[in-house]
Amino acid sequence: MNAFIPRNAIMLAIVAIVLLILIGSTFSIVPETKQGVVVRFGEPVYIVNAYKPNETFGNTGAGLYGRIPFTDQMVWIDKRIQSVEMERQQVLSTDQLRLQVDAFARYRITDPLRMYIAAGSEERVSDALKPILGSSLRNELGKRPFASLLSPERGEVMQNIETSLNRVARQYGAQVIDVRIKKADLPDGTPLQSAFERMRTARDQEARTIRAEGAKQAQLIRADADASAAKVYAAAYGQDPKFYDFYRAMQAYSTTFSPNARGQTSVILSADNDFLREFKGGR
Amino acid sequence: MTLVERWRRGSRLAMNENSPWGGSGGSDGGGRGGGNSGGGNGPRNPWSRPSGEEPPGRDPRGPSAVEELIRRARTIFGDGLPGGPDGRTIWVYVALGVAAIWLATTCVHRIGPQERGIVTFFGSFSRTLTPGIGLTLPEPLESVKVIDVEEIRVVDIGSTGDAEKLVLTGDQNIIDLAYSVRWNVKNSELYAFQIADPDKTIAEVAESAMRAVIATVTLNEALGAGRTGIEENVRARMQEILDGYRAGVSVQGVAIKQADPPDAVNDAFKEVSAAQQTAQTYLNEARAYAQQLNSKAQGEAAAFDKVYVQYKLAPEVTRRRMYYETMEQVLSGIDKTIVEANGVTPYLPLSEVNRRPQPARPEVEAQP
Numbered sequence: 187m188n189a190f191i192p193r194n195a196i197m198l199a200i201v202a203i204v205l206l207i208l209i210g211s212t213f214s215i216v217p218e219t220k221q222g223v224v225v226r227f228g229e230p231v232y233i234v235n236a237y238k239p240n241e242t243f244g245n246t247g248a249g250l251y252g253r254i255p256f257t258d259q260m261v262w263i264d265k266r267i268q269s270v271e272m273e274r275q276q277v278l279s280t281d282q283l284r285l286q287v288d289a290f291a292r293y294r295i296t297d298p299l300r301m302y303i304a305a306g307s308e309e310r311v312s313d314a315l316k317p318i319l320g321s322s323l324r325n326e327l328g329k330r331p332f333a334s335l336l337s338p339e340r341g342e343v344m345q346n347i348e349t350s351l352n353r354v355a356r357q358y359g360a361q362v363i364d365v366r367i368k369k370a371d372l373p374d375g376t377p378l379q380s381a382f383e384r385m386r387t388a389r390d391q392e393a394r395t396i397r398a399e400g401a402k403q404a405q406l407i408r409a410d411a412d413a414s415a416a417k418v419y420a421a422a423y424g425q426d427p428k429f430y431d432f433y434r435a436m437q438a439y440s441t442t443f444s445p446n447a448r449g450q451t452s453v454i455l456s457a458d459n460d461f462l463r464e465f466k467g468g469r
Numbered sequence: 470m471t472l473v474e475r476w477r478r479g480s481r482l483a484m485n486e487n488s489p490w491g492g493s494g495g496s497d498g499g500g501r502g503g504g505n506s507g508g509g510n511g512p513r514n515p516w517s518r519p520s521g522e523e524p525p526g527r528d529p530r531g532p533s534a535v536e537e538l539i540r541r542a543r544t545i546f547g548d549g550l551p552g553g554p555d556g557r558t559i560w561v562y563v564a565l566g567v568a569a570i571w572l573a574t575t576c577v578h579r580i581g582p583q584e585r586g587i588v589t590f591f592g593s594f595s596r597t598l599t600p601g602i603g604l605t606l607p608e609p610l611e612s613v614k615v616i617d618v619e620e621i622r623v624v625d626i627g628s629t630g631d632a633e634k635l636v637l638t639g640d641q642n643i644i645d646l647a648y649s650v651r652w653n654v655k656n657s658e659l660y661a662f663q664i665a666d667p668d669k670t671i672a673e674v675a676e677s678a679m680r681a682v683i684a685t686v687t688l689n690e691a692l693g694a695g696r697t698g699i700e701e702n703v704r705a706r707m708q709e710i711l712d713g714y715r716a717g718v719s720v721q722g723v724a725i726k727q728a729d730p731p732d733a734v735n736d737a738f739k740e741v742s743a744a745q746q747t748a749q750t751y752l753n754e755a756r757a758y759a760q761q762l763n764s765k766a767q768g769e770a771a772a773f774d775k776v777y778v779q780y781k782l783a784p785e786v787t788r789r790r791m792y793y794e795t796m797e798q799v800l801s802g803i804d805k806t807i808v809e810a811n812g813v814t815p816y817l818p819l820s821e822v823n824r825r826p827q828p829a830r831p832e833v834e835a836q837p
Contacts, residue, residue, distance in 0.1 A: 195560075215591050215592040215609075216591075216592050216593075217589065217592035217593075218589065218592065218593065218594050218661075218662040219661075219662050243594035243658045243659075243662055244593065244594040244595060244596075246593065246594075248589070248591075248592045248593035248594065249590070249591045249592055249593040250591035250592070264665060265662075266662065266663055266664055266665040267663060267664050267665060267670075267714050267716075268665045269665065269666065269669070269670065269673065290673055290677075292670075292714065332641075333641070335684070340681060340684065363713070363714065364710065364713065364714070366673075366674075366677040366681075366710075367677065367680070367681075368673060368676050368677050368680065369676070369680060370637060370680070370684075371635060371637065372637070372643070378643075379733075381641070381642075381643060382643070382731065382733045382734050385642050385643065385688075385730070385734045385737065386733075386734045386736075386737040388642075389734065389737035389738055389740060389741050390737055390740065392741050392744070393737075393740045393741045393743070393744035394744070396741065396744040396745050396747075396748050397744045397747050397748055397751075399748060400744075400747060400748020400749065400750075400751040400752055401748070401751050403748075403751070403752055403755070404751040404752050404754060404755035405755070406755075407752065407755035407756055407758075407759050408755050408758055408759060410759065411755075411758060411759030411760075411762045411763055412762065414763060414766070415762045415763060415765070415766035416766075418763075418766040418767055418770045419766055419769070419770055421770065422769075422770035422771075422773045422774055422777075423770075423773060425774075425777060426777060426780075426781075429777060429780055429784075429788075430773070432788060432791070432792075433773065433776065433777075433791070436791050436792065436795040439795050439796075439799050440795050440798055440799055443799040443800075443802075443803060444798075444799070444802065450803075450804075451803045451804070452803065452804040452805075452806065453800065453803055453804065453805050453806070454805075454806040454807075454808060455805060455806065455807045455808070456807075456808055457807060457808065461792075461793075461796050461800075462807065465807075
């Protein structure tokens with residue numbers, strides 16, 4: 187009796203493992219995020235949980251599926267939106283400007299059967315789309331001047347690329363949802379440096395303009411001040427020019443010959459001088 | 470030998486012997502636990518034997534491991550199990566215990582107030598668990614994925630320590646940009662099932678949207694005044710794109726953390742602000758001059774007016790008075806030489822003049 191137990195346990199374990207393998211190869215849980223192609227001896231037989239537009243989760247084909255064990259194999263294909271990224275590429279615009287462009291496309295496999303026949307695996311779809319994305323991007327951007335990339339026209343460019351990419355994607359059972367340029371930069375080295383140089387000179391120009399404008403404004407302010415001062419003087423002195431002449435001369439003498447003025451002053455007076463008229467005694 | 474040490478020894482032995490039960494985790498522990506407690510400290514229990522008394526059969530190089538295992542199993546199970554001599558009972562208990570743990574951990578789910586639980590029945594979406602305790606069927610039938618919907622997640626893009634993130638503006642200039650995007654999950658089902666890599670998708674969409682928006686504004690707008698507008702535009706654009714993917718994500722906001730000219734041209738930009746300061750300085754100086762000049766003119770004009778009013782009352786006297794006063798003031802402080810004789814050639818005492826320290830100003834003849 188005692189000797190029987192372990193043997194029984196080992197037997198049970200073996201049976202359980204066999205059963206598990208059998209269940210595992212008979213039933214598949216198809217999640218919402220995946221679609222499956224059931225392949226019998228290399229030939230696709232049917233599709234489970236295929237993508238349909240605008241389906242609500244819970245009413246999709248996801249769930250438990252049974253199949254013939256060992257002969258039927260399930261090939262899983264992602265049902266979600268996936269991304270294909272294009273590596274940095276140099277693109278030449280019509281105005282001979284080089285640009286480094288990064289782009290990405292979002293796609294979804296809508297026809298798993300076609301995808302399985304045409305590509306075999308998901309990686310190969312993305313591998314196939316990558317060069318197409320690059321070349322259609324280059325074609326499209328090569329038809330336009332650089333400036334159009336920096337304008338609302340960009341949307342149209344993307345639309346065209348999406349269309350041409352979709353043409354290829356459809357052959358692989360995929361549908362491109364969106365194409366976008368991530369970066370459009372000037373390449374490192376000379377183009378970037380010259381762009382910096384341009385920015386620098388533009389700033390320099392701006393700085394000089396600002397300074398010159400400031401100087402001009404200052405000049406105007408000074409001129410205005412001079413003019414208004416002249417006006418004030420003229421209004422006052424114009425009342426009696428002769429008196430002004432005398433008045434101003436007196437001021438000038440006292441400033442010029444004052445002991446505080448620079449230098450020494452010696453005066454040689456003639457006796458005929460008006461100041462000395464009385465000096466001679468009542469004549 | 471303490472109990473712990475014994476346990477350790479036991480498990481090490483079991484591993485050494487490649488026990489077929491070793492793989493079945495819980496049942497192994499349970500079985501041995503039951504055996505140990507049942508056996509107590511009776512002399513027949515192999516676990517309580519001091520190590521020194523171990524028979525040579527315990528040596529790993531002794532009889533085969535399987536044989537040893539069988540022998541030990543017989544010893545354990547044959548020795549006073551609560552269910553009697555039938556060893557199967559323990560397996561039933563173990564199985565029930567495992568099943569109970571299994572059910573407890575996979576049927577009852579605690580969903581926090583900020584979370585939602587996505588329940589799938591054999592992979593097919595069945596319902597969303599709201600905060601509280603949620604009950605589901607056990608694991609292979611229904612599984613639950615918990616998603617935090619309230620937490621605001623932040624994606625940082627741009628120069629935070631690493632290289633500059635240079636972005637082209639609409640006027641073909643380049644700025645160095647750093648920004649962050651705040652988002653949370655709007656629709657947990659879409660978020661769970663629709664997008665292959667949500668975080669990466671959001672980062673890429675953010676970058677694309679930001680560059681598209683920056684490409685429509687000028688450098689000056691991007692550097693200063695236009696920031697708020699740019700942030701709002703990017704947010705709206707991102708939301709539009711993500712809704713187009715049905716990503717189930719809500720973009721809460723985009724914040725530009727830094728929008729600077731690139732390092733290479735930063736000096737030139739500083740030069741501009743320096744120029745603005747210089748221009749302002751010019752203006753200030755000119756204004757000061759203008760004020761000064763105006764005041765002076767007004768003061769002088771007013772003084773003249775006042776004197777003139779008096780002068781008009783008695784022109785001749787005032788004139789003479791002013792003349793004498795001025796001359797007096799002028800001549801009192803300086804050297805004077807008076808040449809009187811009319812017909813005599815005046816002799817200039819040049820030595821007198823020259824005696825004065827240089828530089829001397831040229832002599833001036835004062836005339837009224």
